[in-house]
Structure formats: structure tokens, C-alpha cells
Amino acid sequence: MNIPYLELKKVTALHTDEIQRAVAEVVGSGWYLQGQAVQQFEQHYADYIGTRFCVGVANGLDALTLTLRAYMEMGKLSEGDEILVPANTFIATVLAITENRLKPVFIDVDAQTLDLNLEALQQAITPRTKALLLVHLYGRCTYNESIQTLCDSNHLLLIEDNAQAHGCRYGTRRTGSLGHAACHSFYPGKNLGALGDAGAVTTDDEALAQTIRSIANYGFSEKYIAQHKGRNSRLDEVQAAVLDVKLKYLDEENRRRMDIARTYYNKIKNDAVRLPVPMGEGSNVYHIFPVFTSCRDDLQAFLLNKGIHTLIHYPVPPHQQTCYQEYNHLSLPVAEQLAREELSLPLNPTMTHEEVAYVVDMVNCKS
Numbered sequence: 001m002n003i004p005y006l007e008l009k010k011v012t013a014l015h016t017d018e019i020q021r022a023v024a025e026v027v028g029s030g031w032y033l034q035g036q037a038v039q040q041f042e043q044h045y046a047d048y049i050g051t052r053f054c055v056g057v058a059n060g061l062d063a064l065t066l067t068l069r070a071y072m073e074m075g076k077l078s079e080g081d082e083i084l085v086p087a088n089t090f091i092a093t094v095l096a097i098t099e100n101r102l103k104p105v106f107i108d109v110d111a112q113t114l115d116l117n118l119e120a121l122q123q124a125i126t127p128r129t130k131a132l133l134l135v136h137l138y139g140r141c142t143y144n145e146s147i148q149t150l151c152d153s154n155h156l157l158l159i160e161d162n163a164q165a166h167g168c169r170y171g172t173r174r175t176g177s178l179g180h181a182a183c184h185s186f187y188p189g190k191n192l193g194a195l196g197d198a199g200a201v202t203t204d205d206e207a208l209a210q211t212i213r214s215i216a217n218y219g220f221s222e223k224y225i226a227q228h229k230g231r232n233s234r235l236d237e238v239q240a241a242v243l244d245v246k247l248k249y250l251d252e253e254n255r256r257r258m259d260i261a262r263t264y265y266n267k268i269k270n271d272a273v274r275l276p277v278p279m280g281e282g283s284n285v286y287h288i289f290p291v292f293t294s295c296r297d298d299l300q301a302f303l304l305n306k307g308i309h310t311l312i313h314y315p316v317p318p319h320q321q322t323c324y325q326e327y328n329h330l331s332l333p334v335a336e337q338l339a340r341e342e343l344s345l346p347l348n349p350t351m352t353h354e355e356v357a358y359v360v361d362m363v364n365c366k367s
């Protein structure tokens with residue numbers, strides 16, 4: 001059997017006709033930016049997430065960068081302020097911080113739950129700490145009451161990186177509505193993916209939404225009147241139309257992801273392979289299914305030899321990257337261990353029962 005990690009062609013094929021009709025409509029309309037398709041998707045996505053506002057932007061990194069930038073323009077953050085961020089995140093989360101001349105303070109995570117280490121979090125807070133950038137990595141909700149209490153008692157902005165967790169729940173609420181603002185990526189491989197780059201910010205804060213919208217459009221408050229030194233980061237009409245179609249099927253596709261994950265959890269039995277602590281129903285949308293093993297490279301080579309393609313998320317944590325030499329001296333042992341041991345098994349809504357069973361069998365037979 002040959003099992004690719006993810007075939008976007010198959011993901012798109014689940015809804016080809018509807019997507020093609022939606023794209024054709026935009027093409028025929030002659031209106032390609034700042035039009036009805038974006039407005040409609042923003043409304044639908046805000047309703048879905050459960051926030052008052054959604055601002056479409058060009059990609060997930062911009063969603064993060066513009067959110068922090070808007071808080072600076074609003075006087076809620078200033079250069080050099082410290083932003084708490086999990087040490088095991090994707091580098092984009094950290095790039096958004098440093099691009100704004102803010103200071104990332106890396107917090108190590110728990111090896112079993114992958115949640116932020118609460119003690120480390122508390123110890124890291126200084127008078128300059130102004131925000132927590134919470135990342136729902138792999139599709140797992142990392143928000144909880146302790147996080148909320150910590151943010152409240154230290155007057156921190158709580159910003160969610162929801163790039164990997166569209167549709168994820170915390171009780172009856174969705175991630176993306178839990179903090180002051182949330183940043184979403186619709187990179188094609190994400191649970192809700194466009195056919196190119198796209199992103200959004202969701203928030204209940206009207207001033208924040210307006211500021212982001214303005215900065216993303218040259219800083220204009222009205223046409224040709226610039227209130228901020230802005231840039232161009234707009235969601236386009238074609239991508240919005242595609243996303244609006246795919247949003248309708250997100251819950252269904254996430255349920256399929258959860259079914260596959262349940263099979264992995266029930267059937268993978270290999271003492272050398274560790275699975276993260278499972279989460280309550282709905283609070284993990286399994287963007288990625290990570291397993292951890294001290295012989296990761298062996299397992300990856302073994303599976304590839306059996307036709308199963310896997311990926312590593314991520315092989316080098318941000319603080320050890322070449323571009324972050326100023327942080328290379330930091331010791332974040334759990335994040336570093338996870339980077340050495342993580343392997344992502346294929347998991348996506350197009351996988352068949354036979355493919356899932358084959359992955360289980362092959363992981364189990366690796367000695």
C-alpha cells in the first residue's frame with residue numbers, strides 16, 4: 001500500500017463541483033478584492049467561531065503579525081514588551097512577535113499533555129509581560145481555567161494561534177473565541193484550507209478589528225487617507241468563496257479526523273511509541289496526529305519502506321533556529337526532546353478504513 005501524508009487533490013475533490021461553481025461566480029463577477037465573497041465568508045466564519053468580528057487577511061503569519069501590530073498602534077503593546085509563547089510552536093508564531101520588535105519569552109510544555117507548563121509560565125512573568133500567545137498546536141485545545149486566571153490576574157492580552165484548530169471546542173465554546181483575539185491560517189493543508197494562502201483574525205473587540213482591517217489595507221481609514229503606516233494583506237474573493245464552501249463541511253471532516261484518531265488511540269500498541277494524553281470529545285480536531293519515540297528516525301524510515309509517508313512537526317524548535325541566535329543558548333528540554341521524538345502519522349478526512357488499519361498494523365509491528 002502507498003499512503004501519502006496528505007493529498008490535497010483528494011481533499012479538494014470532496015467538493016469539486018461546489019468549489020468550481022463558487023470560483024466561477026467570482027471570476028464572472030469582475031470583482032476580485034474587498035467584495036461580497038469576503039464579506040460573506042467573514043460573517044459566516046465569525047458566526048461559526050462565535051465572535052462578533054472576523055477580518056480576512058492574506059495568510060496566518062499576517063493574522064498574527066497584524067494582531068500584534070494593531071495592539072501596538074492602539075497603545076496596548078509597545079516595543080520590547082514580553083510575549084509568552086510555547087517553545088514547541090511553529091516558527092510563524094514567533095516571527096510575528098519579533099517582526100514587531102516585541103520579545104518572545106519561550107515557555108516549555110508538558111511532555112504528556114503538550115500543554116504549557118503552568119509553573120514555568122508563572123515564573124516567566126515580569127512587569128514587561130503583556131500578552132500570552134496561546135497555540136492550539138496539532139489541533140489540541142490548550143486553553144483552560146488556569147490559563148484564564150493567570151492572564152486575568154496579570155492583565156495579559158490572551159491571543160490564540162488557532163491555525164491548526166479550526167472547529168476545536170472548549171466546552172460549548174470554540175477555540176478562536178476564548179481570548180481577546182485569535183489568528184487563523186487557511187493554508188491549503190490546514191483543517192479548513194484555501195486553494196492558496198489565506199488567513200483571518202477573529203475577535204469581539206471592534207476597535208481591534210477596525211485597526212487590523214485598516215493596517216491590512218495600507219493603513220487607510222478611508223480611501224487614500226492613511227491613519228497608520230500600513231501594508232497590503234487582504235483576503236481575496238476567490239479564496240473567500242472557496243473557504244465559504246469548505247466551511248460548511250468542516251465539522252463533518254473534523255468528525256472523520258476524530259474517528260481515525262480514535263482508531264489510532266484504540267489500536268496502536270507499541271511500547272516504544274508514546275501517544276499524547278487523549279483529550280475530551282471535540283477538544284482536539286487532529287490537524288496532526290503526533291506520536292513520540294526515541295527511535296523516531298528509525299520508525300520514519302521503517303514506515304516509508306512500507307509505503308507510509310510521515311512528517312515531523314517540527315524538527316527544530318524556534319529558539320534553536322539559525323535566525324534566532326540570540327535565543328540559541330536557552331534550554332527548553334521538553335520542547336527539544338519533542339523535536340527529536342515527534343513523528344506525524346497520516347491523518348486526513350480522505351483516508352479509507354483500510355489505510356488507517358494498515359498504518360496501525362505497521363506501527364505495531366515495528367520492533
Ligand SMILES: *Cc1c(COP(=O)(O)O)cnc(C)c1O
Nearest residue numbers: 059060061090092093163185187
Ligand atoms: C500554519 C501556521 C501558521 C502560519 O500560517 P500561514 O498561513 O502559513 O502563514 C501559524 N501558526 C501555526 C501554529 C501554524 O500551523
